[in-house]
Amino acid sequence: MESAFAIIAEPNRRAILSLLVSSQQSVGEIERRLRMPQPAVSKHLRVLREAGFVESTVDAQRRLYRLKPKPLQEVDDWLDQFRQFWSERVDALERHL
Amino acid sequence: MESAFAIIAEPNRRAILSLLVSSQQSVGEIERRLRMPQPAVSKHLRVLREAGFVESTVDAQRRLYRLKPKPLQEVDDWLDQFRQFWSERVDALERHL
């Protein structure tokens, strides 16, 4: 399975994830809101689904896609090691002021 | 300038960043610790430098590389929009238990 970092390297996929954060959306809604060709949307959703970022349910002819938290949380976990570093810098800056 | 997300999509670059979080390192130290060919290290460092992830200072024949916070913080900022979504899910889970 591709790393979560490689998945979110693609700007259109990040846009899709941002869109899904408010609520689930159908492929057509994503297509219209992002003004992206439908096959492109479907392909990115496939990548996102296989990497565990989203899941889908069937609603008649439509598929509704929604976010799943785990992969983005893994990215968040990786970033955690740098937070100590950031706060040290901020502390040093504040002491300096 | 390349997006921070594309930069950290590369596993070796993430390894370099993780290595630099403890302290600054020379190219040779990175090369040895990650068992990576020296040109590869230099090339990745160049990409990281041009994207603002690291900066370097000259120490005689060596170059010491150290972390800069901004690009990783931008990634962190992007992740922020999903934190609300995660905590809602955790809350719902906790209520369910």
Place this chain on the structure above:
DNA sequence: TCTGTATATGCCTTGACACGTATATGCTCC
């Protein structure tokens, strides 16, 4: 069952990028 709508997949082309190898640059010390 036919038509239209929604979504997925296949094929092809193109561009980007990581890697290996070789070589260049720059500094230090004798």
Place this chain on the structure above:
DNA sequence: GGAGCATATACGTGTCAAGGCATATACAGA
């Protein structure tokens, strides 16, 4: 200033993924 070490760059190559377009699949409603 020559030798050796540390780092950077140049070049050629293979791989892989995104985009465009055509087409297939699936479902709904008359």
